[in-house]
Amino acid sequence: MTLTFRRAGVVAALASSLFAITAATAAEVNIYTTREPGLIQPLLDRYTAETGVAINTIFMNEGLGERVASEGENSPADILMTVDYGNLTDLVDRGLTQPIQSDTLDAAVPSALRDPQHMWYALSMRARTIYLSKDRVPDGAISTYEELADPKWKGKVCIRSGQHPYNTSLIAAMIVKDGEDAAKAWLEGVKANLARKPGGGDRDVAKDILAGICDIGVGNSYYVGLMRSGAGGEDQKAWGAAIKVVLPTFKDGEGSHVNVSGAAIAKFSPNKAEAVKLLEFLTSDEAQELYAKSNFEYPVKAGVAADPIIAALGTLKIDPTPLTEITAQRKAASLLVDDTGFDD
Amino acid sequence: MPDTAARRRSRRDLTERLWLTAGALVVAGVLAPLGGLTYYAARGSGDLWPHLYRSVLPTAVETTAILLLGVGLLISVIGVGLAWLIAMYRFPGRATLEWALLLPLSIPTYIVAYAYLDVLHPVGPVQSTLRALFGITDPRGLPFPEIRSLPGAIALLGFVLYPYVYLPVRALFMMQSPVLLEVARTLGRSRPAVFWRVALPLARPAVAVGASLALMEALNDIGASSFLGVKTLTVAIYSTWVTRSSIEGASQIALVMLLMVLVLVGVERLGRRRQRFVARGGRGRPVTPRRLTGLRAVIACTLASLPVLIGFAVPASYLLVHALERLASHGLPPALGRWIANTMLAAGGATLIAILVGLFMAYMARLVRRKAAPALLRLSGIGYAIPGTVLAAGMLMPFATLDNWIADSIRWLTDARVGLVLSQSGIVLITGYVIRFLGVSSGGIEAGLTKISPSLDMAARSLGAPPARIAWAIHLPLLRPAVAAAGLLVFVDCMKELSITLLLRPLNFETLSTTVYGEAARGTYEDGSIAALTIVLVGLLPVVLLARSSFGDQQSRPSKATAQLAAT
Numbered sequence: 001m002t003l004t005f006r007r008a009g010v011v012a013a014l015a016s017s018l019f020a021i022t023a024a025t026a027a028e029v030n031i032y033t034t035r036e037p038g039l040i041q042p043l044l045d046r047y048t049a050e051t052g053v054a055i056n057t058i059f060m061n062e063g064l065g066e067r068v069a070s071e072g073e074n075s076p077a078d079i080l081m082t083v084d085y086g087n088l089t090d091l092v093d094r095g096l097t098q099p100i101q102s103d104t105l106d107a108a109v110p111s112a113l114r115d116p117q118h119m120w121y122a123l124s125m126r127a128r129t130i131y132l133s134k135d136r137v138p139d140g141a142i143s144t145y146e147e148l149a150d151p152k153w154k155g156k157v158c159i160r161s162g163q164h165p166y167n168t169s170l171i172a173a174m175i176v177k178d179g180e181d182a183a184k185a186w187l188e189g190v191k192a193n194l195a196r197k198p199g200g201g202d203r204d205v206a207k208d209i210l211a212g213i214c215d216i217g218v219g220n221s222y223y224v225g226l227m228r229s230g231a232g233g234e235d236q237k238a239w240g241a242a243i244k245v246v247l248p249t250f251k252d253g254e255g256s257h258v259n260v261s262g263a264a265i266a267k268f269s270p271n272k273a274e275a276v277k278l279l280e281f282l283t284s285d286e287a288q289e290l291y292a293k294s295n296f297e298y299p300v301k302a303g304v305a306a307d308p309i310i311a312a313l314g315t316l317k318i319d320p321t322p323l324t325e326i327t328a329q330r331k332a333a334s335l336l337v338d339d340t341g342f343d344d
Numbered sequence: 345m346p347d348t349a350a351r352r353r354s355r356r357d358l359t360e361r362l363w364l365t366a367g368a369l370v371v372a373g374v375l376a377p378l379g380g381l382t383y384y385a386a387r388g389s390g391d392l393w394p395h396l397y398r399s400v401l402p403t404a405v406e407t408t409a410i411l412l413l414g415v416g417l418l419i420s421v422i423g424v425g426l427a428w429l430i431a432m433y434r435f436p437g438r439a440t441l442e443w444a445l446l447l448p449l450s451i452p453t454y455i456v457a458y459a460y461l462d463v464l465h466p467v468g469p470v471q472s473t474l475r476a477l478f479g480i481t482d483p484r485g486l487p488f489p490e491i492r493s494l495p496g497a498i499a500l501l502g503f504v505l506y507p508y509v510y511l512p513v514r515a516l517f518m519m520q521s522p523v524l525l526e527v528a529r530t531l532g533r534s535r536p537a538v539f540w541r542v543a544l545p546l547a548r549p550a551v552a553v554g555a556s557l558a559l560m561e562a563l564n565d566i567g568a569s570s571f572l573g574v575k576t577l578t579v580a581i582y583s584t585w586v587t588r589s590s591i592e593g594a595s596q597i598a599l600v601m602l603l604m605v606l607v608l609v610g611v612e613r614l615g616r617r618r619q620r621f622v623a624r625g626g627r628g629r630p631v632t633p634r635r636l637t638g639l640r641a642v643i644a645c646t647l648a649s650l651p652v653l654i655g656f657a658v659p660a661s662y663l664l665v666h667a668l669e670r671l672a673s674h675g676l677p678p679a680l681g682r683w684i685a686n687t688m689l690a691a692g693g694a695t696l697i698a699i700l701v702g703l704f705m706a707y708m709a710r711l712v713r714r715k716a717a718p719a720l721l722r723l724s725g726i727g728y729a730i731p732g733t734v735l736a737a738g739m740l741m742p743f744a745t746l747d748n749w750i751a752d753s754i755r756w757l758t759d760a761r762v763g764l765v766l767s768q769s770g771i772v773l774i775t776g777y778v779i780r781f782l783g784v785s786s787g788g789i790e791a792g793l794t795k796i797s798p799s800l801d802m803a804a805r806s807l808g809a810p811p812a813r814i815a816w817a818i819h820l821p822l823l824r825p826a827v828a829a830a831g832l833l834v835f836v837d838c839m840k841e842l843s844i845t846l847l848l849r850p851l852n853f854e855t856l857s858t859t860v861y862g863e864a865a866r867g868t869y870e871d872g873s874i875a876a877l878t879i880v881l882v883g884l885l886p887v888v889l890l891a892r893s894s895f896g897d898q899q900s901r902p903s904k905a906t907a908q909l910a911a912t
Contacts, residue, residue, distance in 0.1 A: 030851055036866040037854070056851040059862055062586045063737055063847045070744035074751040074764050076851065090589060161573070163587040199492055199573035200461075211466035212483035233669075233870045270763075334588050338399035343575065 028054040029274045032064050033081035035261060040081070043290050047281050053274055068096050068266060077266040078275035081123075084165040085323045086172075086330045088262050092119045097264040102276050108283035108301045112323070113260055122260035123282050124297035127221040127316055128170050129256070131206055131243040136215045139244070145170065146251045148218070149189025157193040158205045158214035162337035166202070166220060169326060170257050171333035176325045177250055180332060187340045198343050203227060203239065210242035221245070221316075225296025225309045245313050255319035260300070360712045367708045367720040370701055374724050374779050377738030378602075381595040384737070388592025396584070396593065404580040408563065411498060411576055415562045416555050418502030422651055423509025423554060424547060428539060429648055431517035434633040435641040441648045443891030446511065448504045448655030450883030452840040452857070454567025455876050456504050457497075458864060459659035461571060464491050497574040501562050503655040508558035512550040517543060556612050557728075563605070564731040567842065577601050578731045591737060598734040605729045660880055666873035677874060679854065684878060687855040690770060690845070691838035694777035695785075698834045699827060701778065702785030706793050707815065721790060725783020732843035735780060739848060743772045768850045776844040781837050785830045792826025793819070832886035839882060856882075 033040065037059050044055045056076075060067065068077050068091075080091055091097050092115065099118045106114075113122035130142060142148070148157060160167065174183040195214035205217035206227060226232045227240030247256045263282070265275050281287055288299035292307045298316060299306065306316075337343065430442050448456075464470055466483045475486050490496060524546065528538045569576050577597065585594035636644050677683075701724075709721040727735060747764040754762050766772050796819060804814045842857050849858070856875045863872030 036862045038863065038866060038871065058849065058851045058853070059858065060846050061861070061865065062582075062733070063740070066591060066737055066740050067744075067847060070740040071764060071767070072744065072748055074748050074761075076763050076768065086589070163583050165587065168587060196490070197492060197573050199571075207465065207467065213466060270761075331589065335395055335399075338395065341399070341403075343573070344403055 027052065027274060028056060029078050029271050029278050030076045031055060031057045031079045031081055032068060032077045032266075033057060033059055033079075034061060034064055034087070035059070035081055035083060039295055042294050043282065043287055046287070046290065047278060051277075051281075053278070055278070065091055065094055065096060069094060073268045075266060075268050076270060078269040078271045079263050079278065080266055081261070081263040083261040084169060084259055085262075085327050086165060086169065088115070088120045088260075088264060089324075089327045091264055092117070096267055098267045098269070098272075100265050100276060100279070102280060104280045105276075105283060108280075110300065110302065112318070112320075113300050114262075115264075116324075120262050120264040121279065121283065122262040122300045123279075124261045124288075124291045124295065125258050125300050126260075126297050127247055127256045127258045127318075128166060129219060129221050129224070129313070130246040130248050131209060131217045131219050131224075132246060133209045133215040134242055134244050137244075142216065142246060143248055144251045144253075145174065145248050145257070146186060148216070149186045149193065151189070151192070153193045153216055155193065155195050156215040157190060158195055158208045158217035159190070159198050160201055160205070160218075161198045162187070162342035163334060166259065167218070168330055168333040168337065169259055170218075171336060172326045172329035173257050173319065173321055174250070175329040175332055175336075176321050177252065180336070183333070184336050184340060187336055187342055191340060191342050203232070203236065206239040206243050207236075210239050221247075221298070221310060221313065222296040224313065225307055228309050229296070229307075247314050247316055249317065250319060254321075255317040258298075258316075258318050261297070360714065363708045363712045364714070364716055364720070367705060367712075367717065367724075370705060371720050371723045373775075374727055374782060376742040377727070377730070377735050377779060378599075380738035380741040381598055381734060383741055384591050384595035385599055388590065388596060390593075390596065392584070392588065392590055392593040393596070396580075396597070400580050400584075401577075401597075404575055404577045407494060407574060408576045408578075410494060411501075411569075411574065412559050412562060414495075414498035415501045415505065416559055418498060419506040419509045419558050420551055420555055422502065422506040424513050424544070424551060426506070426510050426648055426651065427514035427517050427547070428543065429644055431514055432535075432633055433636050433644060435636040435644040435648075437645045437649065438633075441645075441652065442514075443888065444652050444656075445648070446507045446887050446891050447652055447657075447660075447884070449507045449890075450836065450887045451504065451656060451659060451880050452567070452842075453501060453504050453561070453565055454571065454842070454864075455663070455860070455879070456655070456659045457500060457568035457571040459662040460491055460500060463658065463662055464488070492571075492573045494574050497569060497572045500568060500572070501565065503651055505558040505561055506651055506655070508561075509551055509554035512554045513547045516547055516550045552612050556609065560605070560728055563601075566731065566733055578733070581731060582733055585733075585737070594734060595738070598731065602726075602730055609729065660877075663873055663877045663880060666870050667877040670870050670873055674871075677871075679859075680874065680878070683854055683856050683859055683875060684882070686853055687839055687857070687879075687882070690773055690777065690849075690855060691835050693770075693774045694781070694838045695831050695835040697774065698778045698782050698785040699789075699831050701782060702787075702789045702830065703823075703827070705782075705786045706790040709790060710793055711811070721786060724786055727779040728781065728783040732780060732841060736776065736844040736847040739772070739776050739779070739844070743767065743775070743848070747772070767848070770850050770853065773845065773848045773850070773853075776848045777838045777841065780841065780844060781834045784837060785834050788826055788830030788833065789823065792823050792830075796822050829890055832890050836883050836886050839879060 031040075031044075037057065040057075044057070047053065048055055064080065064082065068075055068080065071077070080096065082088060082091070097119045100121070101118065105121050106118075109121045113125065114120065128145075130145075130148070132141065142150075142153075147153075162168070162171070171183055171187065174186060178186075196208070200208075202219035202223045203226070205214070205219045206223070208214050209217060224240060224243075224245050227236040230237050249255055250257070263279055265272060265279075269275055282291075283301055285301065285304055288301045288304040291297050292299050292304065292310070296307050296310050298310065305311065426445055430438060430445070462468055466486070466488070471483075471486055471488055474488075475481070475483070478486070480486050491500070524542055525538055528542045529535075533541065563576070564578055565576075566578050566582055569579050570582070578601075581594045581597045581601070584597060585591050705721050705724050709717045711717075730738075743766060744764070747766045750765055751762055754760060754765075766775075800818060801814055804818055805811075809817070840857060842861055845855055845858055846861065849855070854862075856879045859875040860872040860879065863870075863875070
């Protein structure tokens, strides 16, 4: 008997204390993110300073979807933030998101960079660029992704793992444009040109170009800013200085392959109104400028300028292939990477 | 009095049943993530398998096999060699090296891999210096082995994981074999012959214990392997989940891999069973080491210093240099205190629980004389045999189900929305650690417990002491070193742990390891260097304590060092 009473008391005490906590911090937003804390924290701190809304974050690298799915209706997640179209559409496909109604967001984010069903919005953008050795490769030597497979670059190319989303997404785009056979032939061609096994990150490509291991490589645009600005330390300035950057197109010349970081609202978001407000802030001029300045990403909002280092790379022309089509080929791209033994 | 005898028997029967039931509950908890994985695996159609079978698994299995074989060989050679050198000879620096050889235990393999990638890079300090020495200007002119390769990974893991072998084998050489060794010597065998014919066979069980732990680490490693571009099974599981977007396929491979591990463990146990009596044989005064002088002493000292240098000094100094640079430019990160506090809280809580549960399980295996008892003890350590990444994924579903059930019940009772209490309070994270590392704790304690002679219990029993009193007044004091050692290992493991921490922690809960990972993932490694160095520094403390407890009073308690590592 006493035990039962005691247990009931404990439950009541626990419940009431927790209830008190919930009541005390009414204005808050919980973010589940695969973006590293260092990338978004300055933005979030600014928002909290301006509005007093507390923002709680948890950074994960994989399993974000699994965690939200398993937590179900009681999940504290409000905003799900991730990079890559594929990851965003995965969340939608698994029924973990809900539609967002916000004219502000619709006005700020171009329709090509958001979900047609209003399930997610891009917050920032990056281009898949080609890094060239400043000393060893003449200007204009390469202008398309397809040329990376040209036998004249044999033993000169560096790239990170083919299974990395940045690469699978590029390969998926190539499948959409040229078909699976052509994409496979391209992968095999690039593999034959590799100076070293695929690995490391995009910055290692620049470092290896400086070291003379390769002359040409593939890397994202914002890394150029991180290296050249000195944000990554003195060593990296030298890496950034060793390369020149091409904004390539596919051979049809339509534009560069871009990818996004973006956010969705969780299906069972307990603070939906606050979450939408935060997303609206993240697409405001002020936040978009911060994205551009501190992360060297392209702003998604028209009229907000990129960081001077990024702007100096040239005018970005975005490849118009619909995101949904690229996403649909992502798995095929990943299987191609396996089949060609690209990473082995 | 057949009546009382029967009653006593039935009471004993009841007690045993209670112990077993409680033990089974613990095992059920430990197996919960496997349930989660099975759930995912069963949901999948298996449509990926033809592809995996064709393009992924053959390479992955081959790579994993070579990696394990290579690492196993390397750590055995280094570990046994060092143990023999330290136990049998005296040379300058030996006293320091004896414990310094454990230092690589304090540094996570992914940090070591990252450090070496930078240090050995063509534009890094080593190759630059060599080129300058030889007057080579072309960075490609120097033939230097590529560390981003399978041999590179074997070397790296070997030099970090060898303490797992060195520690128990050294203890064995020092404590258990002198009589046998001396008999062999008096019978006219040379020292090398004694090593090959007597010491090495004697050390085999200890090598097996240490190596199986180390190989489990190598098998489950994801950080170092992926940095070094080595595609092991664990990397295949990870990429199946993340880039092939199939948690189902990943779980399926993970379960198959677990099966293979269980078979390996079974084989290892069979091999050990036949040898047990040998290992526990002769006890006596410790070996008198032979003094080395001149060139021999220099060679011995160099050989023994090399592993500490490669496995610890180089990566640790690398971290130190970068941390100091960072300190000079940015000062201490303001959140450092909170990262440390969070790390201590989670790892400390998990260690405490793992020790209590480990004590309980080891006791159950001692008290209950049924076949089920040792089987339950073994099963409770299974978390160590599953890669942390998939184990974490497997934990999500069972924990969340429980959490949701609690939340819904409270809402039904009081109308309050409390959210996910277990997850948000960190209980899930701590339980995750316990499940992962329970084997380390229960294994160590069990090994300590088996060294306490049952005759002690009988004597106490015949003097009228109840079992609880025996446990408290006799076992616990005798067990203290084993418990301390097991606790320290669990603590360091929890502190270094990454996958479970990332996936299961509450909101706003950064630890040292998640910080290091976050910075490394975006390539701003310098920013994480202070946190990384802190992991190593905090990790040093337990390692030094471990060294002191196993080397300080070696005469009186010969079994400890072996006990600590006889996990799983």
